[in-house]
Amino acid sequence: MIRSVLFPLMVAVGLLAAADARAHAVLVESSPPAEAEVVGSKVEFRLRYNSRIDAKRSRLSLKGAGGAKTLAPLQGASEAELIARVEGLGPGRYTLFWDVLSVDGHVSRGQVPFITITP
Amino acid sequence: MLTTLPPDILAFFAVILRGLQLTAQSVILGGVLFLFGFTRPLAPKLGGRVLAMERTGLTWTARGGLALALVAGLSIFANLSQLVAGLKIEPGDAMGADFVQWNLIMATAAMALAVTARMQANPAQVPSMALLAAVVLGASVMSSHAFARVDEREYYILADALHQAGASLWIGGIPFMLLALTHVKESRDRLLVGMRFSHLFTGAVGLLLLGAAMLAWGYISTPGALIGTAYGIMTGAKIILLSVLLLLAAMNRKSTRSEAADKGQFRLRRFAEVEIGIGVTVLMIAASMASQPPAADQTQHQATIMEIVERMAPVRAPRLVSPPSETLSIGIEKTAASETADRMWSEFNHNWAGIFVLAMGLGAMAHRMGVGPARHWPLLFLVIGTAIIIRSDPESWPIGPHGFFETLADPEVFQHRVVGLLLFPFGLFEWAVRTGRLKSERAALIFPILCAVGAGLLLVHNHTLTDVKERFLIEFSHIPMGLFGVMAGWLRWLEIRGDGRARRVAGLLWPVCFSMVGVLLMFYRELP
Numbered sequence: 001m002i003r004s005v006l007f008p009l010m011v012a013v014g015l016l017a018a019a020d021a022r023a024h025a026v027l028v029e030s031s032p033p034a035e036a037e038v039v040g041s042k043v044e045f046r047l048r049y050n051s052r053i054d055a056k057r058s059r060l061s062l063k064g065a066g067g068a069k070t071l072a073p074l075q076g077a078s079e080a081e082l083i084a085r086v087e088g089l090g091p092g093r094y095t096l097f098w099d100v101l102s103v104d105g106h107v108s109r110g111q112v113p114f115i116t117i118t119p
Numbered sequence: 120m121l122t123t124l125p126p127d128i129l130a131f132f133a134v135i136l137r138g139l140q141l142t143a144q145s146v147i148l149g150g151v152l153f154l155f156g157f158t159r160p161l162a163p164k165l166g167g168r169v170l171a172m173e174r175t176g177l178t179w180t181a182r183g184g185l186a187l188a189l190v191a192g193l194s195i196f197a198n199l200s201q202l203v204a205g206l207k208i209e210p211g212d213a214m215g216a217d218f219v220q221w222n223l224i225m226a227t228a229a230m231a232l233a234v235t236a237r238m239q240a241n242p243a244q245v246p247s248m249a250l251l252a253a254v255v256l257g258a259s260v261m262s263s264h265a266f267a268r269v270d271e272r273e274y275y276i277l278a279d280a281l282h283q284a285g286a287s288l289w290i291g292g293i294p295f296m297l298l299a300l301t302h303v304k305e306s307r308d309r310l311l312v313g314m315r316f317s318h319l320f321t322g323a324v325g326l327l328l329l330g331a332a333m334l335a336w337g338y339i340s341t342p343g344a345l346i347g348t349a350y351g352i353m354t355g356a357k358i359i360l361l362s363v364l365l366l367l368a369a370m371n372r373k374s375t376r377s378e379a380a381d382k383g384q385f386r387l388r389r390f391a392e393v394e395i396g397i398g399v400t401v402l403m404i405a406a407s408m409a410s411q412p413p414a415a416d417q418t419q420h421q422a423t424i425m426e427i428v429e430r431m432a433p434v435r436a437p438r439l440v441s442p443p444s445e446t447l448s449i450g451i452e453k454t455a456a457s458e459t460a461d462r463m464w465s466e467f468n469h470n471w472a473g474i475f476v477l478a479m480g481l482g483a484m485a486h487r488m489g490v491g492p493a494r495h496w497p498l499l500f501l502v503i504g505t506a507i508i509i510r511s512d513p514e515s516w517p518i519g520p521h522g523f524f525e526t527l528a529d530p531e532v533f534q535h536r537v538v539g540l541l542l543f544p545f546g547l548f549e550w551a552v553r554t555g556r557l558k559s560e561r562a563a564l565i566f567p568i569l570c571a572v573g574a575g576l577l578l579v580h581n582h583t584l585t586d587v588k589e590r591f592l593i594e595f596s597h598i599p600m601g602l603f604g605v606m607a608g609w610l611r612w613l614e615i616r617g618d619g620r621a622r623r624v625a626g627l628l629w630p631v632c633f634s635m636v637g638v639l640l641m642f643y644r645e646l647p
Contacts (some may be wrong), residue, residue, distance in 0.1 A: 024410055024412055050269070050416035051268065052266075057206060057208050057216055104217075104409075105222075105262055
């Protein structure tokens with residue numbers, strides 16, 4: 001009985017245990033913060049998460065009026081921090097998209113919109 | 120091929136695989152507990168029967184090892200696919216990710232354990248299996264939240280190791296206790312088996328609770344986070360199911376003390392079957408929680424008790440009239456009006472489903488009381504199944520512009536389709552049982568199994584919404600429904616498989632639990 005009924009049950013529960021992986025790594029703090037105004041054409045990004053991030057296997061991309069560009073993130077002061085920089089941005093609205101891999105294997109996504117203004 | 124797979128469906132399979140991994144891991148650890156804690160120390164008392172028990176136990180453990188190696192291999196594949204498809208990382212580079220490396224270690228250890236279990240008996244066999252099981256457990260802990268913590272990582276790793284070890288040894292040990300009971304005939308031996316496992320499980324539960332308390336202290340930390348986050352309420356659901364398991368375990372303990380309390384340990388065996396089912400449900404909830412941020416980290420978007428009470432209170436009648444499908448946000452930019460229509464659409468679906476579920480619960484009660492025509496109540500499942508397929512995803516076939524297969528990659532649509540289709544055989548089987556067309560016990564068990572599985576799905580089901588708090592409030596209502604559904608399924612199981620007072624009580628209670636799911640659905644709300 002156990003083998004014929006309960007084992008298929010275990011498998012069935014597993015197959016139905018459907019849950020989309022959601023934002024696992026939470027962005028705790030960002031610089032610039034969301035919706036901030038940044039003066040000048042150079043922006044230094046600093047993103048701090050609630051868990052350790054695999055910087056080498058995480059991606060940042062910036063989209064704005066001038067198109068999209070991929071940024072290479074580096075590990076910041078701690079393993080939970082990513083840093084990156086970009087130069088030559090014209091004034092306007094931009095969005096930094098982050099796709100990060102936490103070290104327990106979950107991919108999380110999010111974005112930080114901001115505005116650059118001329119000095 | 121990897122790059123063509125949509126990231127969402129890959130993430131969705133990753134969660135399923137984690138649940139299966141925890142289940143296979145439990146079988147392995149339960150098998151090692153059986154050998155180390157039962158057959159070896161009790162061999163002098165059990166005599167020649169130990170050989171047959173060990174042979175079957177080793178076969179089960181080997182299968183658990185093979186299953187785990189397969190699941191870990193699939194997890195590696197799913198994770199690599201996610202990194203390659205989602206993050207555009209080169210496959211070779213993706214192989215270096217911590218999660219992939221730990222899963223490789225887990226798969227290798229599980230395969231080695233399976234091979235060791237199938238070897239000729241030798242003095243190193245069982246110690247080697249124990250060592251390999253410890254490696255599996257370690258690799259599992261190192262691919263959990265604990266390993267990703269920034270601060271006090273050692274504390275979380277220790278807590279998670281205790282928690283996983285306790286849960287695996289307990290839930291995985293129960294099938295082996297049933298195995299041992301099938302090999303002994305005399306009353307004295309049955310009591311010996313029951314007593315021994317009772318002691319072993321008490322230790323495992325101790326580890327589980329100690330680990331759980333340590334994790335809750337760090338991951339949840341405040342009462343607000345326990346009530347106001349998805350991670351917190353899933354923990355609450357686990358606590359409730361664990362309480363049921365402990366109640367059953369306490370009753371089983373009585374069965375192990377005296378033959379008079381439970382002749383032939385019949386009740387103990389039936390309760391043990393239910394414990395396995397509920398235990399696996401708890402493991403699946405744990406797998407779902409692994410994909411969510413710990414409650415303590417989700418300081419924003421926590422719902423308050425007042426917001427939950429306001430949403431759950433049945434302040435208005437069920438929505439019996441649907442908004443027209445043209446008013447929904449399908450193929451147009453979302454507006455406040457179209458989003459309201461979307462929610463009204465969903466409320467209509469849930470509320471009507473509730474009316475049918477309540478009708479089935481009442482039908483089951485009436486049938487039990489001798490009302491003959493009420494035996495056809497399972498046919499109402501066909502109505503609900505049809506409604507789910509037609510209405511649950513209005514953007515897809517048959518009423519929306521997208522084809523049947525086109526939207527299957529969306530995890531929510533996939534779940535709805537699977538559940539909708541499952542309800543057909545589900546209803547027809549139970550109807551055939553109720554009307555005497557099917558007479559075997561196995562056929563009768565289809566209903567409780569699928570009821571428990573479906574309800575387990577509710578406990579781990581996530582709505583994909585951008586508003587975190589709104590998504591949480593919807594999920595909050597699913598938790599009590601899931602708990603009532605799981606209990607309805609397992610109580611019905613006990614009614615079919617049990618005897619005496621347990622059977623009578625279970626027979627009275629399961630339609631009540633089933634009806635409660637209906638009542639909760641009838642008053643389900645998405646609009647404030």
